Amino acid sequence: MDIATMLQMLFEGFLVSMQIFAFTLVGAVPLGIVVALLRMSRIAPVRLITRLYISVMRGTPLMLQMFAIYFAPYYVFGIQLSTDSKWYATIVAFIVNYAAYFAEIYRSGIQSIPRGQYEAAEVLGYSRVQTFVHIVLPQVVKRILPAMGNEVITLVKDTSLAFSIGVAEMFSTAKALVASQVSMLPFAIAAAFYWVFNLIVEMVLNAIEKRLDYYHD
Amino acid sequence: MTASQQTSPAPVVTLSGARKAFGDNEVLRGVSLAVKPGEVVAIIGPSGGGKSTLLRCLTLLETLDAGSLSYGDLTVAQDEGGRTRYVKGPELKQARDRFGLVFQNYNLFPHMTVMKNISDAPIRVQKRPRAEAEAEARALIAKMGLEGCEEKVPCQLSGGQQQRVSIARALAMNPEVLYFDEPTSALDPELTAEVLRVIKELAAENMTMVIVTHEMGFARDVADRVIFMDGGVIAEEGPASQVIDHPREARTRAFLSRLEE
Numbered sequence: 489m490d491i492a493t494m495l496q497m498l499f500e501g502f503l504v505s506m507q508i509f510a511f512t513l514v515g516a517v518p519l520g521i522v523v524a525l526l527r528m529s530r531i532a533p534v535r536l537i538t539r540l541y542i543s544v545m546r547g548t549p550l551m552l553q554m555f556a557i558y559f560a561p562y563y564v565f566g567i568q569l570s571t572d573s574k575w576y577a578t579i580v581a582f583i584v585n586y587a588a589y590f591a592e593i594y595r596s597g598i599q600s601i602p603r604g605q606y607e608a609a610e611v612l613g614y615s616r617v618q619t620f621v622h623i624v625l626p627q628v629v630k631r632i633l634p635a636m637g638n639e640v641i642t643l644v645k646d647t648s649l650a651f652s653i654g655v656a657e658m659f660s661t662a663k664a665l666v667a668s669q670v671s672m673l674p675f676a677i678a679a680a681f682y683w684v685f686n687l688i689v690e691m692v693l694n695a696i697e698k699r700l701d702y703y704h705d
Numbered sequence: 706m707t708a709s710q711q712t713s714p715a716p717v718v719t720l721s722g723a724r725k726a727f728g729d730n731e732v733l734r735g736v737s738l739a740v741k742p743g744e745v746v747a748i749i750g751p752s753g754g755g756k757s758t759l760l761r762c763l764t765l766l767e768t769l770d771a772g773s774l775s776y777g778d779l780t781v782a783q784d785e786g787g788r789t790r791y792v793k794g795p796e797l798k799q800a801r802d803r804f805g806l807v808f809q810n811y812n813l814f815p816h817m818t819v820m821k822n823i824s825d826a827p828i829r830v831q832k833r834p835r836a837e838a839e840a841e842a843r844a845l846i847a848k849m850g851l852e853g854c855e856e857k858v859p860c861q862l863s864g865g866q867q868q869r870v871s872i873a874r875a876l877a878m879n880p881e882v883l884y885f886d887e888p889t890s891a892l893d894p895e896l897t898a899e900v901l902r903v904i905k906e907l908a909a910e911n912m913t914m915v916i917v918t919h920e921m922g923f924a925r926d927v928a929d930r931v932i933f934m935d936g937g938v939i940a941e942e943g944p945a946s947q948v949i950d951h952p953r954e955a956r957t958r959a960f961l962s963r964l965e966e
Binding site for chain 1: 764765766798801802804805806808810812813814815816825826829830831858859860874878
């Protein structure tokens, strides 16, 4: 097999990895806000349940969570698993797992905003929602960006975990090629793909950071 | 004197029998206060005497345990048998429209430009047209001597400039009474002077103001009435010439002599 064919196959796998990456971000970034707000709820039971959820998501392997979500419909509801099930289980597992991590980052950002900001907004008559959306959130974004950058870069590499459940993303392809071609080259190419993509992620993060650099507090 | 000034006008804000405790610590122990339109009241006194808590109760940042509070004809909190009951949300919102507060440490929104800090609440909260709100903000910026700072963000300004922005931000809501919580305590003497000058100009324009301050000279210059608070009560009040220059109460004298040391 020539390198071009190898590259072609790996690139197709890479596109699947990127889908996992994109769906997870689109789902987990907003879901994390909801989880963070529930985690800070005034209602104690809501807080407790959310803490438990975050604890389980962070305290058990994502790989196990994928299997749990994959098999749950069958064992709990007796629903027959289809060929698409693996894909959906992967996406759902990634979203609920990353939302837990994001929620804790959001919470750290939200709680770092000084009380005086809330008080100034309250005296000016901003509603609670307006205060959160227009006063607090923009400042939180700036504060949590470095921590979020870490998570997003980890997510790029974590997409390879979908290999374990049998989703044909790049790492699965690479492993299959390594076995069939008796060459380590596919792994090297896959590593290059991950790294180059993360370089782009870093550039985007830097650009956002620069945009928010117009003020400090 | 015109006829309207002779008949005593209704107070802008009336507080009566205010009590507030944090745990076992009684910070306000029965404070009553009414401020007439155009009046400038300076509140002085030692730390822990209840000045800031009084201001926080007047601005609804804290709730009273007992006592009543009203803004003009709008009752905000009513004492019912020694417990205060507050009105519901929409009326509280109405009440917030009547006063402004200038914080000791400004509390400007760091991510917003000077223009946006001043015009955002009129646009977003009062739903005023953007062009109108921005025109008024520009006028306030000029009045505060901040021309050229419209597009700057707070971190690019000196403390004195930031405090003047926060005064403009409060004024942009057209409050009936403006509260100041030690507005110059975070500033060095030179910057203090520029902020005090702005407040004096507002006094000359008959802005109703209640100012918690440690600047005795300023209080003497600007205040129609000086209130000395100590131990959660108003220990002495009257014109500056009395309270600051010829205090009757021993604890007022003790406080003022400590300041002179």
